[in-house]
Amino acid sequence: MHIHTCLSPCASLEMSPGNIVGEAKRKGLQVIGICDHNSAENVPAVSKTAAREGITVIGGMEVTSKEEVHILALLGSEESLFALQKIVHESLQGTNDEKLYGEQVIVNEEEEVIGFSDKLLIGATGITIERLVDLIHGLDGLAIAAHVDREGFGIIGQLGFIPEGLPLDALELADPSKRDCVPHGHHFPFITSSDAHKVEDVGRRSTTFLAPALSTTEIRRCLSGVEGRSARI
Amino acid sequence: MTLTLQNIANALHLGVETGHDLLERGVNGGYAGDMLSDVLAHAREGDVWITLQTHPNIVAVASAKELCGIIIVNGRAPAVETLRKAGEEHVPILVSPLATYDLVCRLGELGVKNREGV
Numbered sequence: 243m244h245i246h247t248c249l250s251p252c253a254s255l256e257m258s259p260g261n262i263v264g265e266a267k268r269k270g271l272q273v274i275g276i277c278d279h280n281s282a283e284n285v286p287a288v289s290k291t292a293a294r295e296g297i298t299v300i301g302g303m304e305v306t307s308k309e310e311v312h313i314l315a316l317l318g319s320e321e322s323l324f325a326l327q328k329i330v331h332e333s334l335q336g337t338n339d340e341k342l343y344g345e346q347v348i349v350n351e352e353e354e355v356i357g358f359s360d361k362l363l364i365g366a367t368g369i370t371i372e373r374l375v376d377l378i379h380g381l382d383g384l385a386i387a388a389h390v391d392r393e394g395f396g397i398i399g400q401l402g403f404i405p406e407g408l409p410l411d412a413l414e415l416a417d418p419s420k421r422d423c424v425p426h427g428h429h430f431p432f433i434t435s436s437d438a439h440k441v442e443d444v445g446r447r448s449t450t451f452l453a454p455a456l457s458t459t460e461i462r463r464c465l466s467g468v469e470g471r472s473a474r475i
Numbered sequence: 476m477t478l479t480l481q482n483i484a485n486a487l488h489l490g491v492e493t494g495h496d497l498l499e500r501g502v503n504g505g506y507a508g509d510m511l512s513d514v515l516a517h518a519r520e521g522d523v524w525i526t527l528q529t530h531p532n533i534v535a536v537a538s539a540k541e542l543c544g545i546i547i548v549n550g551r552a553p554a555v556e557t558l559r560k561a562g563e564e565h566v567p568i569l570v571s572p573l574a575t576y577d578l579v580c581r582l583g584e585l586g587v588k589n590r591e592g593v
Contacts, residue, residue: 309530310509370530370554393512401532402511 243275243300243461244314244388244414244435245444247284251344251364253439258353259284259291261441266297269445273298273456275435277314279363280305280334282327283348286320290351298456304388305330307371312388312395314414315378318458322381329377333369336362371397375409384411384458384465389437391420404428412465418447418475431465434475450474477501478587480523480544480567487571487581489546493558494567500543504588507575511536518542523587525575529553534560534568544568548575 245262246253266274276288276299285301292299301323302316317323337360338346346359369377378385390413393399397413403425404410410430415421418434433449452472453460464473481498484491491498503521508514509528518524520541526533529551537545544567547553553561553568561568571578583589 309528393510399510399512401528401530402515402536403532405530405532 243302243316243386243433243449244277244304245274245438246278246304247276247288248345248347248349249278249281249284249359249363250439251279251338251340251346253278253344254441255345255347256441257439258349259288259351260353262288262438262444263291263295263297265441265444266292267295269448271297271445271448273300273451274444275300275302275314275316277302277304277316279303280330280365280367281346281359281361281363282323283359285323287349287351289320300456300458300461302383303327303330305369305374306366306395307374308366308368309371309400310366310395311371311397311400313371313374313378314386314388315374315383316386316458316461317378317381317383322383326377326381326383330367330369331361333367334361334363334365335368336365338362338364371401371405372408379409382458384462386410386412386414386433388414389416391415391417391423398423398425404430411462412473415475416447431467431473432475433465433473477503478585480569483523483582483585483587484569486585487573487578489569489571492547492553492568492570493561494544494565497544497565497567500567502543502587505579505582506542507579515540523582525578525582527551527575529557531556531560533557534564534566537566538564542566546571546578548573548578 289299348357375385387397438444451464464471506518506522507525550572
């Protein structure tokens with residue numbers, strides 16, 4: 243549910259649609275989530291490449307909130323994904339410096355470079371975490387707090403604890419054995435994912451969803467354990 | 476003599492967002508940080524906390540650590556919910572247009588104490 247592409251300045255330039263999908267296939271993944279930092283411009287290319295191989299792509303973004311917390315936003319359609327991207331981009335200040343942060347390459351499904359994002363994708367938006375979760379839910383998406391067991395950019399590291407009543411759909415663990423990092427009293431479902439920035443890392447960790455179909459709606463049902471569905475890490 | 480929040484607010488022209496009746500609290504020291512987990516781990520009772528975070532969680536952290544107050548830097552405005560909670564929890568919130576480093580330097584010049592042995 244959390245794979246970066248060559249659009250993320252911190253990801254390898256080898257993270258092209260073909261390489262990501264090829265590695266996902268080798269690792270036996272049926273569905274992958276594409277979440278670059280604060281942008282979704284490579285989702286269409288990965289989706290088209292994956293469709294040829296029978297792999298489903300959930301399009302998303304790893305949005306940086308005003309508090310510098312990373313939230314995975316997984317959206318059910320490209321229309322809602324790009325509606326969220328528009329809001330995120332309007333709130334993102336600054337211009338990328340490729341020498342300092344890395345290149346932000348936009349590609350198509352033929353592995354051709356079609357442009358470079360000049361936005362400072364590594365930066366933070368001015369959107370509060372509460373507003374961000376609201377926006378994602380308003381677009382019928384899933385809001386998952388990323389790598390909650392990591393200090394930097396994790397919700398617990400940045401905010402000390404999970405704000406009361408924040409309606410997150412799940413918490414992502416970078417290390418699935420670290421459920422204990424979440425303070426008692428919370429009952430969020432967990433996922434784990436590769437947070438892959440390099441090709442070989444795709445699929446190094448994954449979540450098993452038991453569901454009749456592959457969509458954000460079904461993932462939401464799996465996270466809530468509706469009617470025999472489940473999410474297992 | 477221990478400085479009070481009122482002394483600091485007057486000297487550094489801080490805006491008082493909430494807690495006008497709590498400004499006679501003494502400032503035992505200070506802590507600057509924007510990762511709330513770090514502040515929970517390292518701030519000490521009676522410290523004034525300098526941060527750019529405006530989220531309501533800052534009130535809970537200040538309350539849990541019994542900090543004397545919070546100064547939000549860079550002219551950022553605390554969230555409405557933050558102010559409401561601060562009122563409930565009796566946590567004074569002040570604001571400054573200065574950046575963290577500049578504000579901390581001014582606090583040092585005023586005589587807000589350093590950690591012993593540092």
